[in-house]
Amino acid sequence: MCGRYTIIVTLDELLRRYDVSGSIMPSHMPRYNVAPGQMVMAVINDGERNRLGELRWGLIPEWARDERIGYKMLNARAETLAEKPAFRNSLQRKRCLIPADSFYDWKRTDKGKQPMRILLRSKEVFSLAGLYDTWTSPDGSKISTCTVITTRSNEMMAEIHDRMPVILRPQEESIWLDRQVTQTDFLLPLLRPYEADEMYAYPVSDRVGNVRNDDEACVEEAALLL
Template identity: 35%
Template sequence: MCGRYALEATKSELWERYLLGEMKEDVEERAEIFPTNYTPLIMPGNELVHHKWGFVEPFAKRPLINARAETILEKPTFSQPFRTARCLVPATAFFEWEKVGDEKLKRKIAVADIPIFSMAGILKTYQDENGNPFSVFSIITTAANDQMRAIHDRMPVILEPEDEAFYLDQKADPKLVWKLLKPTEQRLLIE
């Protein structure tokens, strides 16, 4: 599960991190991003766009903010977006709640040596009541790694920087891209 994350990075830091082209849109540093917020994504061609977080399926009571890596190639809601509309979700941390006795403690989790990391995302386009298209995204999750397991059994897929271009390559074989959807081996910083 990944229900909130942070992107405390400036426009120039994102530009440098992702070797972005011309950036028309401003970027707001955010200590906490919630489902249904508009937030920056990195698209193929290193283009930065802003989209809303959470698929809006008619059968779902609330936005679908996460997609499970294990079933993403089979689930109709997520399969086509994974095959044809992958994106990077830049973050500086994500949040998870650890159950300690009767309490739930909010933990902020960052990646030790990657100040701005990329979570694997997928994009889906819908039509509003007037027939106008709009796009939203979901974050792919996987089983927790050893560090995360004490807090939660799931975590977002955090891509290695050297795998980001392949993940964004819409011509790449989805079955090969799927192999990137695993728990990170990077050291996490947990507050």
């Protein structure tokens, strides 16, 4: 699963990384503990260029009667995207990238759950595969939301959890964003585990379990529970 992540790089770095220009950008500060229900940075393509903006984490399908369904739609399993009514339409035409530079997950030990920070060995920004949708509330206001797609864990992640977020390879990002690409047979093979030898993890403190903690201490290495 994916329930917490970091995006510490600057806004300028994000704009360069995703080739975004010419639009009004939201404010951005380094975030060390991004959590469900919060507004998160996301990249979409409007048919001509990439756009960077904010979506609320927790997908509310366009047809939903109640926005509270979003709390159940934080993640979407890659294996069932094409079958689930909540995700099927978004998979075809409303796909996004969610920039991150690490994510957290909790490893079970004899002493309890140990939070772990997982990164690429290159320490570069990567793109989580996401879906988005826009929901209109009874009062007419619109809420744009997203979900993070997960897949089975690779060999490295399997020691921590049996699921991991889908990290797209850089060369696949433009395909994922392309609205002209709608064939699920072409899209679903992109949603595979990232190469284990290009990732690593280290233990961090249980501070990340509290959403109010959002500072550099969240990413400091801690002693592993044994």
